[in-house]
Amino acid sequence: MQSMNPRRRFLMQAGVFSIAGAAPALWQTASAQSESGNLKRIVSIGGAITEIVVRLQGEAGIAGVDTTSNFPASLQKLPNVGYARKLSAEGILSLGPQLVIASHEAGPSVVLRQIEAAGIKVQQLPEVRSFKDLLNTIASIGNLLQRQTQAQQLQQQLTQEWTQVQNLATSPAVKARALFVMAHAPGQVMLAGRDTHAHTIMEYAGLQNAFADVSGYKAINAEALIQSAPDLLIATEQGIKTLGGNSALLALPGMAQTPAARQQRVVVQEAMLMLGFGPRLPQAVLSLRDAAQQQMRKKV
Incomplete structure (x- = not known):
């Protein structure tokens, strides 16, 4: 067996x-x-x-x-x-x-x-x-x-x-620079720095926040986005729906010049599961880690 x-x-x-x-x-x-x-x-x-x-x-x-x-x-x-x-x-x-x-x-x-x-x-x-x-x-x-x-x-x-x-986290690390993209409205797209729930959940899942040099959520800036060079993009289901789908996310200013966009590596999860920090937090960490590993194995 x-x-x-x-x-x-x-x-x-x-x-x-x-x-x-x-x-x-x-x-x-x-x-x-x-x-x-x-x-x-x-x-x-x-x-x-x-x-x-x-x-x-x-x-x-x-x-x-x-x-x-x-x-x-x-x-x-x-x-x-x-x-x-x-x-x-x-x-x-x-x-x-x-x-x-x-x-x-x-x-x-x-x-x-x-x-x-x-x-x-x-x-x-x-x-x-x-x-x-x-x-x-x-x-x-x-x-x-x-x-x-x-x-x-x-x-x-x-x-x-x-x-x-935590015991599962001792397995090989994901080794990815991840960028969390928050979209409340089509014209209100922000990137998550440190001191945010997005930063913490990425750390818990073994990911490196590509935008950790700044604190809080900052409006998207094409130059800063390109410099952050993320390998992986993370967004909520609600945010992706607001933007109009993965293709709209990848079309944001500066996004096409990132490794994540070139490989079309995007993880999308339900907002309250990933960012709510409620009693499903252990499940949320595992889900994000597994999804990230799967995306990082993808070749386009």
Whole structure:
């Protein structure tokens, strides 16, 4: 009997694959076991935050979510309060929440204050920039939902998964200079430097950020793009859709002069999986690493 690929073994243990080849994600099991007994009525703002609430068996208490809370798919049936940075007090209060859990970027701040003035508890959580931050956020949400036991169990499980990811990272490195391209609109294309989620996920996956000399996201500049000489381009599914496809990405100013464009090496992944830094972070790192390795083997 052939030995199992270590990545597939990890994904099976993480609940991404079953032995039969199906994909029963861990949140499905948690949701099936959820009991609404002492759950507060929650509005959850932030995709990663909402995923954690679900994983802590709290989905039955969610009254509404924001536009980034699209996983698991069952959340798409819930009332949506809109974009996290452009919230409406009326929209949230109309759902009758007892608790609003919000990401660090939620706002405007005046709206959050209005919700608090109406007697609703609002808890805005710090930004998650690392795996350690993720564990701390799980503990915070566990305390808010009075699900400390579930939070500890999730922390332990993710720590085990993270250890396996780190062990897999000892395999031969991808050895690629990668460039992350963010596109919010056709005329708003930016490149990710250090101090960004994109930079961190690339590091976790063993990739070198070709734009690490600058901090944050910077507007695309043809000269800087050519000088960065990336071997690989990374973008989100949402960004590629905004641009109009891979061909539009490769046609950006200066892009054609890069090694990545000449070899048409592009990795495209779902935004919340890759950049959300939620409980799927170990899966996101493996997925990016594997996709990068596959692209780097490609010859055009």
